[in-house]
Amino acid sequence: MPLLTILHQLPFKKALAWVTIALVSACVTPYEADFKQQPESVVVQGFISNEPGPYIVQLVRPANYSFQGYSIGIQGAKVYITDDVGEREDLVETRDIGQYKTLKLQGITGRTYQLHFEIDGKKYESKPELLREAVAIDHIYHEPFRSIDPITKERQLGGWHVYVDTQDPDERGNYYRWTAMHYKYLLTTCTDCWDIVRCLGPDCIKVANDALNNGRKIARQEVATVPVECRNKYYLEVEQQALSREGYLYFKTIKQLLENTGGVFDVTPSAVPGNMSCLTDPDEQVLGLFGAVGITRVGYVVDRSNAERAACPPVLPYLPPGGIPPPCIPCVESLYRTGQKPRFWDL
Incomplete structure (x- = not known):
């Protein structure tokens, strides 16, 4: 929408x-x-x-x-x-x-x-x-999950959850935010080009603090959900951000605003x-x-070759009647498209 x-x-x-x-x-x-x-x-x-x-x-x-x-x-x-x-x-x-x-x-x-x-x-x-100081990501991994097919009512592969583990420093007062971006290679442009898929919405705001686990391992922090779609590799770049307390409260409140249902106790914009x-x-x-x-960034690939779906069809330029391909489209830099090869693309 x-x-x-x-x-x-x-x-x-x-x-x-x-x-x-x-x-x-x-x-x-x-x-x-x-x-x-x-x-x-x-x-x-x-x-x-x-x-x-x-x-x-x-x-x-x-x-x-x-x-x-x-x-x-x-x-x-x-x-x-x-x-x-x-x-x-x-x-x-x-x-x-x-x-x-x-x-x-x-x-x-x-x-x-x-x-x-x-x-x-x-x-x-x-x-x-x-x-x-940016805190290192110790481990990144994915696990499949199953869901109910709305038509057949059967359980099927629903996708993969991507998690990270990280070690919280000994000092108190550490605040975190995690983001993930998916890069998808395009074949319809004149030069190398990638679409950038960003996540919006309350489920995409992932923040935490060390109030209850100071100095301990932060385990199984979910950072992304990968859809099944078809059998190919799914490339992600994951950021782990070290925030100030103000930054943490800011994103936490925005998440709360989006999740509220309109009750009398909703947070007001001025809050x-x-x-x-x-x-x-x-x-x-x-x-x-x-x-x-402070940012730690890692690349990660989810191999979907064993997914319960067909292989992804190749993305080919449209051929009009007569078989002459149309002119290629330029790769215009924006927040949602780039001609710069992703840092970890060759994983």
Whole structure:
């Protein structure tokens, strides 16, 4: 179901949660609310990590809250990032409206980073964020699960759950988030190209802390579910992120917003614990998060050759009458497609 359709069916607080998740992947995102008018606000999404940049910061403003409402990217902002040793980098505006990126900045573990920006003379900033040391993934593995066929009512292979094990450090106060992306090779483009399949929704927000198992092994943490589909290899890249407490609470609350059923005890949008504020007007509500994240990334392949399905048909260009293939399509870089070979593709 398209995200816009989903948003049209949601109340304001859940629509806000969907926008926040989608901002991780897009700069201009459908936004809808039941209320006709809400206080104007800025929504921020950005991260710096121990991995090479560029790092992206997205600034949007929710449009009027009507059925056709959208979040509109903010142009012309002055955006920069500072650290605790006095270094600063100004971000440059990209062709994507509301998106700003670094050019040279490299996140360094142990340093503290802060986002600053100015819009129409009003100044905003994040709380300082410590870039924590990435925690290694000790083991990644998958296990099959079975489900009931809705037509035959028989139990069949439903797919595979992918898990990781990791060792929590001895010190208290560690916070984690796990994400996974699937890359699929395309044969209809002029050059090598991969589709990037990202997971959205409450089931895709996987966070944890060490309050109950400090210094112990975190075992069987589910990070992805692989569908059966057909018999071929399924390539994944899994991230294990070391978050700040603020980052952990932010994603945990977003997950809660999406899972709530609309009862009287639902979390309100203002309760989403971001780390942004307006220096010029402290009463202005600023939504979103600028985070510093220590990332461990691994590649993994689920071999589906023994699946109870047929082999995947080859993806061939369409041949019109006469047998002359159409021109190939270019591989256009985006958040959902890339011409850069995935790091672990040759696993």
